[in-house]
Amino acid sequence: MLGIENVGPQIGGELRRQGFLAVVMSMLGMLAYIWFRFELRFGIGAVMASIHDVVVTLLFFWAFGFEFNLITVAAFLTLIGYSTNDTAVIFDRVRENMRKSRRKPLIEVMNESINETLSRTIMTGGLTFLTVLALLILGGDVLRGFAFVMTVGIIVGTYSSVYVASPFALLWERYFGSSGKLTNKSGSVPVARGDGGRSTPGRDDAAGGEQPLPQPRPRPRQTRRRA
Known part of the structure; x- marks a missing residue:
């Protein structure tokens, strides 16, 4: 027998509180970093993915009776x-593709970015899984x-980076951001016009529309005097 460890209920409760505080502080720091970086x-999507990972893993942890x-x-x-590193790789590709195609809606850019980084996500998660499984x-x-x-x-973290972080980022953009980026493919905001859809010069100028071309003036006729 190498050693015996006895933990009382008071120390166990203090340990749980400190562990919970450490998890919360790490998520707040992660939110601040991704907010500043992206x-x-x-950042909201990454935090929701991390909360999902911790909750699901904690349920399995308690179900199997680990200490x-x-x-x-x-x-x-x-x-x-x-999980944050895996999510940041996808969001970095999203930001790169947003710079290349500014007129595409965010949902299409995010879908393309996930497809481009999917092989990297699966390979990295698979190799790490084999390592911790051996451990x-x-x-x-x-x-x-x-x-x-x-x-x-x-x-849990491999699929949450794809199926949890990205949808929550889209939901935040839909309800709290510029929702036009999600649905408007032209990249411009439609302008509502009155008078049955007829436009006026003042409204067209304010909306950035095209102005009518100036018409050439008729040249005056020249009269010749008879001698």
Whole structure:
């Protein structure tokens, strides 16, 4: 027997509070970084994906009866960092494609960006999953909780980067951003006109419409005097 660890209920409650505070602080820091690096809508999507990863992994963690300790807190923080990195790769491609095609709606740009980075997401998640799976099988009792959190979290975080972060970014853009970018393919905002759709020069000028071309004036006739 190498050692025995006994944790009382008061210390266990303090550990849970500190772990929860660490997770919340990491998510707030992640939101601030992505907000500064990209935009607020992308930060909201990344935070929602991380919350989804932590909640789903925590449900599996409790269902299998693992003990909550400092090692598992480190595992959840590592999971948040991994999920954020995977989401940031997709959002970086979204920002790059938005610069190339400014007139496309955001939903089309995001769909193209996800398809372009899908192979990278699957390959990175698959290789990391094999690593933590080997750690779960061969790591022993000390690292089993850490490896279990990472094994479940890699699976959950891989699909949340595609199916959770991007839809929440689109929802934030739809309800709190410029909704015209989602549906208007021409890139311009339609202008409502009265009088049955007839336009007037003042309204056309205000809306940035085309002005009628000036018509050439008729030349005056020249009269010749008779001698």
